Amino acid sequence: MKRRFGPGQVVLLVVTAALAVVWLLPMAWAVATSLKPEADTVDIPASWVGEEVTLEAYRLVLGTGDILTWAVNSTVVAVIVTAMVVLFSAMAAYGFxxxxxxxxxxxxxxxxxGIFVPPQVLIAPLFVQMVALGLVDTWWGVILPQVAAPVMVYILYKFFQGVPPELEQAAFVDGAGRWRVFFQIVLPLSRPVLAAVAIFTFITTWNNFLWPFLVSTDPNTMTLPVGLANVVQGTFGVRYAQIMASVVLAGLPLLVVFVLFQRQIVRGVAHTGLAGQ
Structure with missing residues (x-):
């Protein structure tokens, strides 16, 4: 049967398509700029395509820095932060x-x-603590300050409030303890929201630039955004093609994550209620 769209649905589709175009334009401009010769990036008026299409900006960015090491660092940091945020936030939320x-x-x-405290306000005291603990230029110095996630505690807290307590009471009657109920009953029931929290945390941690930039000066401990930012800095002015090439390279892993887990992201948003916020 053919599906018929009402006037309201048509308007919604048009608005959604327009918003999608607006969202895609900056990405398309970044890719187009990264494929231009450096001299063409400052032409006035600006154009989408330069005199030639070249991968020179990517070659310079990849050849100047240790992209593989930074990518591994970003992956390790993001995975550890995500695992710790999911575990500790779930434990705190369930306790409350x-x-x-x-x-x-x-x-x-x-x-x-803590949700209402801007992260920038905590930069100075956190850095002083990292210096006192000797964690500057270490992975733990990058990881630990990102583990505190009040918004994730709130999301899981609201979800756990909606879990039927009868399931837990039945387990208590059978002799299960609080920890066993939490790990064997509550967490399996919370997979959609846990997946959403994990994905959002991973993306946020991967994109985080300010804190890793301040606490990491050793190239061996830099994350990918910090390393690429150091690569494109130079003494000959702003190199727009290389900046855009670094942006594209840093965003590709997140695009892969979204493509692979888009169903979990949508399902998690529905369970957490973020769609209405």
Whole structure:
């Protein structure tokens, strides 16, 4: 049967298509600029295509820095941060949602208040702590400050509140303890939201530039965004083609992640309620 679209659906499709074009234009411009000779990137008026299509910017970026090492560093950091955020946020959220203790509401309010604190405000005290602990230019110096994720605690807290408590009570009757219930019953039921939290955390950690840039000066510990930023810095002005080439290279892994896990992302957004925010 042919599907008929009403006027409202047609308007929605047109608006969605227009927004998709607006979202894709910067990406298309970045790719087009990265394929231009450096001299053509400052032409006025600007054009989508230069005098020739060249991969020179990619060759210079890949040849100047240690892209493989930085990519491995980014992967290791993002995976560890994601695993720690999912585990610790789930434990904290479940504790707030299912246990009663003195000062629970006050402590929950303190945790959720962290959502409203801009990360830039914490840069100076965090850096002082990393220096005092001797974690500058180490992976742990990059990883640990990114583990605190109040927004993920809130998302999981709201989800756990919707889990039927009867399932846990039945397990308690059978002799299961709190930890066993958490790991064998609650977490398996929470796979969609856990997958969404993991993917969002991975993407955020991979894209994070400011903190790794401040705490990493050793090329062997730099993440991919930091390393590529150092590559395109020069004494001969801004090199737009190389900047755009580095942006494309840094974004390719995230594009692959989205293509592979787009179903989990959409399902997780539906379960977390982020679509309505």
């Amino acid at each position: 949602a299912r246990t009663q203790f003195r000062g629970q509401r006050a402590l929950l309010a303190v945790v959720l208040a």
